[in-house]
Amino acid sequence: MAFIELNHVSFTYPDASDPALKDVSLKVERGEFVTLFGASGSGKSTLLRLLKKEIQPHGELTGKITINGLHQNENDGNEEQIGFVFQDPENQVVADRVLHELAFGLENLALPVGEMRSRIAEMVHYFGAEALLNRRTEELSGGKKQQMNLASVLLMQPDLLLLDEPTSQLDPVSSRELLDMLVRLNEEFGMTIIIAEHRLEEVSALSDKMVLMDHGSVAMDADAKSVMRQIWNSPKRLYVPSIPSLYLSSMNQDGEYTRDIPLTVKEGKKWFNQICIQQNKEESRVNHRSGKVLLQAEHLFLKYGKKSDWVIENLNFSLEKGDIYALLGGNGSGKSTLFKAICGIVTPESGRMYYKENRVKGSKNKELIQSIGYLPQNPKLFFLHDTVEKEIEATMERWSLHDRWEVELLLEELGISHLVNRHPYDLSGGELQKAALACLLLRKPEILLLDEPTKGLDPVSKKNLANLLLKLRTEGMTILMSTHDLEFAAQYSTICGMMFHGQITSEDVPERFFKGNFFYTTMIQRLFRGSSLHSILTLEEAVRSCAPGE
Amino acid sequence: MSNRFDRLHPLVSFCYFAGSITLLLAMLHPLFLGAAFVAVLAVTFIYDHGGNLRKWTVFIVISGLFIAILNPVFNERGRHVLFVAYNHRFSLEAILIGGMNALSLMSIIALFVTYNEVMTPNKLLFLFSKIFPQFAVLLMLTLRFIPLMRRRLEEISAVQASKGIYVTDGKLRDRVKNGMLYVQVLLTYSLEEAIQTADSMKARKYGTGRRTSYEYFIFTKTDLAALFYLLILFGTVLYGRIKGLGYLNVYPLMEPLSLSPQEGVTFVLFLLFFIFPFVVEVGGRIRWRL
Structure with a gap:
């Protein structure tokens, strides 16, 4: 039996004409990293919230949600710990000092002081956040705030971590840091993670399973590579991140996929080195500035x-x-x-x-x-x-x-x-x-x-x-x-x-700007870095200028 | 200076501040209040790390002068008329009462400067979370939300200024109207955002049952001794006060300022209460040397 099972779950908000979730069935195994994606309003947040009883929205719920073999309503007291990290780093914060914020959840669990202190000591050390403990929460940057929110939830030792677009407000470096943290938790502790995201460039490579939500129902549910292949041939093509897009668009002419779809820069480079690149005349983008x-x-x-x-x-x-x-x-x-x-x-x-x-x-x-x-x-x-x-x-x-x-x-x-x-x-x-x-x-x-x-x-x-x-x-x-x-x-x-x-x-201009950057650069640029096509930044340019040979 | 007073159990520090304020309000004798004022200033001077005393000096002096001057201006009672100006009799009694009230007010304000340094929010949280757990959360939320609301209001007025809508410029009627709109937006927006805060609190099991508090201060033997010291002094002085010691009768007939032997003892005990922080520091030093 799967860790989490949703059986024909439908959910309608009060006064809404259409259900927010329609007949959703989903299985998540223990230790899986699952990404939910899809348009705004497709039901990702609703689905996540339904999994956590304390913040379940009001409305009409049909179907059955079981977590660890227990129906959601029957496991009072002995329930699995579920942590939830929200989208906005600012609004989740309750306390004025970082230390109080971290302790908040533990205080609510009525833990003895000794245990609280040892848990916090350990977690602060793990996050390397000793220097932040006595800072005011409002002084922290968005990225640090979101890490603090994650730490505060992790202190409660959840088995399942739910995250609702946690990186949407963060800069590229901070969001990378947060995702790295999630990978570690998933790999080192086998924590089950379900994350809703719009930017799939980085999470697609981390996910064991990707779920596409569309108008309240599950449109696709498979591992990342097959999801990429499926949506490439559907109207949802825009969701495919740039490296798999490049691969799929260059392969499309042959109509067959000889290899696995590359998801990361590493896999992309491997694929890239095996094919000959017929370099089209490099049409560099002209400086469009008007001078006025x-x-x-x-x-x-x-x-x-x-x-x-x-x-x-x-x-x-x-x-x-x-x-x-x-x-x-x-x-x-x-x-x-x-x-x-x-x-x-x-x-x-x-x-x-x-x-x-x-x-x-x-x-x-x-x-x-x-x-x-x-x-x-x-x-x-x-x-x-x-x-x-x-x-x-x-x-x-x-x-x-x-x-x-x-x-x-x-x-x-x-x-x-x-x-x-x-x-x-x-x-x-x-x-x-x-x-x-x-x-x-x-x-x-x-x-x-x-x-x-x-x-x-x-x-x-x-x-x-x-x-x-x-x-x-x-x-x-x-x-x-x-x-x-x-x-x-x-x-x-x-x-x-x-x-x-x-x-x-x-x-x-973008082509020169991104060339020298390590973090602040696009996936495609990282892929072509060090090759003769190093000025290529975007998918369109890449598709235009490299046609794979034999 | 090592800060042993700061490291005492919050209950002890709280007793010192509560006791000091009670005594300052209860006593009415120039010698008592004058001595207390000097002691409080010395304590404030030592524990004031952020230069807060300097910030408050103007306020302390002005409010002191205000009280000291206002009383003789409005009060003509008294047998010892010092001088008459504009048909108004200025009596020694009125000036004395004004001066005593001013001293007690200035001492209380100065005491609050130290109070803010020593009784940090986490100590307050600790003290009150035992008695009223909900109060502690409320205090914490307030501490966070006041600056947050202020920042949001600044943000709103900045964004609106970019649209050409001001509260600092234009016709008074428009300014008032815009100001009301700002506050309305601030409240709607904050309520909207607070739903998320509430969700985040619920998601971390807030309100599911008993709460404990992370703040932890161990009540040591030193704390116990200090608490005894404070309670005994406070009790004796207050008993003396009920017996009429440390209270200068001004009307109908002014008593002499000099202290009776009994009053002298009360005075010493009173002063010992106020210099409690020094006793703690010096006591600590002596123990180190020995």
């Missing part, structure tokens, strides 16, 4: 408190008309602060800013505010009113816009005209983002500042966002965005910058 400087910052210095460290230190930056500028960098490297300085929300201590060669003075510069549209990292904070419609009306009033027809057209184009009467918080991440974008685009800004627009988006929404950005660019919009999604940056940006320690330490 739209926005310029010189020697910016900024900090938040008198005694605190510089958040931005001697930063020089320029944005040219028509750029899609992708700003990369770790959590807390100052990207968001730079954005705020550019919009004039925070005033730098010193330095100059120019907009169209005019010096920008003081905060609340009316012209600047009108011509820059700023989408915050958390679009929820953008909305002051309780429906999207009211927010649009307020925007029209604020900027003296009267053309209602144009508004309808814009909403239609973004595909959100059916959502205008909803409360912003009831929208999904992608919809919320579009609604906020609609309010920004109404006032026809010249520059769009997008803070982490790819955060938490599934591949389909991400593709839609990319298409929207490309279209805006052809209409003359200049875009500056920060992102943790390197594949996205490599594919769609015209120029990339790396933010580190309050400065933009390197800046170049």
Whole structure:
């Protein structure tokens, strides 16, 4: 009997017309690493929550869930320990100090103090977090916070660990660290792990089993390699990570797969060395910059408190008309602060800013505010009113816009005209983002500042966002965005910058930018590193320039 | 200076602070209060690591002066009229009472500076989680949520400023309206996010039964001796106070300031209570030398 068994489980939220889960049957063996993936709203979170009784959503549940051979309702007291890590690192935190946060779960179990202390000592040592113990939780970066949340759950010694998009808010290095931690737990302790994820680049190689959810039912359930093969020939092709995509697209011409599908860079290189590469003429991407400087910052210095460290230190930056500028960098490297300085929300201590060669003075510069549209990292904070419609009306009033027809057209184009009467918080991440974008685009800004627009988006929404950005660019919009999604940056940006320690330490067109990086680079670039095709970054380029020979 | 006072069991430190404040409020005698003020200042000076005393100095002096001046301004009672200004009699009695109240208030504020240094939240958590486990969680959540809400409000006003909506600029009516909207968004948003916090608490078995507390302080023999020291002194001085010692009768007839032998003993015990932290430090040093 499998460790976890779901038998024909259906679940309907109260007042919902359609069930969130439809006839789901799933088996998970002890010690397996299972990845759930699929579009937002396909039922991944609901499925995870149903497995943990304490946080089961209200609604109508039919079917049978058994864990370790016991039905969920009959194993009171003696139940298996299940740990749950949520998506948002911030909201899971209860205590003000790291130590109290770690102890929280143990205190709830009413453990004796001695045992608590030894468990915490051990776990802190394992995580190497001695120095953080007495820090305030709010001072930690997102990545560290998520590790703390994981540690706090692990202290309760779970047999089963459930994670709901745990890396979606983390930078590439932090999310790699978190995944490494999960691999260790899985391999060294045989802990059963079920993780819901959108970014499959890294988890696909770690998973024993991948489950594709589609509209509340399990569409596929198999090991990673066969799932890749199956979805490649289905409309869900966008979910396939870049290395297997490259393999599958190059093999497609022959129609047969001679080898296992490579999932990791290592396997990819092995495959890659066995085939001859017929190198097409290298069409390097030309520098698309227009040369017309739209926005310029010189020697910016900024900090938040008198005694605190510089958040931005001697930063020089320029944005040219028509750029899609992708700003990369770790959590807390100052990207968001730079954005705020550019919009004039925070005033730098010193330095100059120019907009169209005019010096920008003081905060609340009316012209600047009108011509820059700023989408915050958390679009929820953008909305002051309780429906999207009211927010649009307020925007029209604020900027003296009267053309209602144009508004309808814009909403239609973004595909959100059916959502205008909803409360912003009831929208999904992608919809919320579009609604906020609609309010920004109404006032026809010249520059769009997008803070982490790819955060938490599934591949389909991400593709839609990319298409929207490309279209805006052809209409003359200049875009500056920060992102943790390197594949996205490599594919769609015209120029990339790396933010580190309050400065933009390197800046170049994507093909040169990613070439030298070790962590901050795409899977495809890692694959081609050291070969003659080292300037290839994205899947499209790779497919175009290497056709396998005999 | 080694910080032995800081390392005492939270119960002992708490008794010292609670006792000191009670005595400061109960006693009304210039000599008693003056001596207590000097002792409290000395204690604060030693335990104040973050330079907090300097930050508070202005507040302490101003509130002291305020009380000391206001009483004679509003109160004309008293036999010893010092001088008359603007048809107002300034009596020695009124100035004395004002001064004593000022001393007791200033001592209490100064004591709180030390209190904040010594009684850290985890000590409070430890003390109260035994009696009210739910209170401890509430305290912890408050400690986290106050800065969190403040940060969120800053975030909201930043994002709204980028949309051209301010509370610092424009017509008063618009500013008030925008301010209300900000707070409304802050509350809706925080409630929305708090659902996740609640889930995370439930997922870690909060509310399933009895709780224990991680904070752990061992009650040693030193703590027991210290607690006896404090309780005996406090009890004796309070008994004396009930008998009328350490209380200067001003009205209808002002008593002489000098202390009777009985009062002198009470004064010494009173002072011994206030210099308790020094006793602990010095006691520790002597034991080291021996």
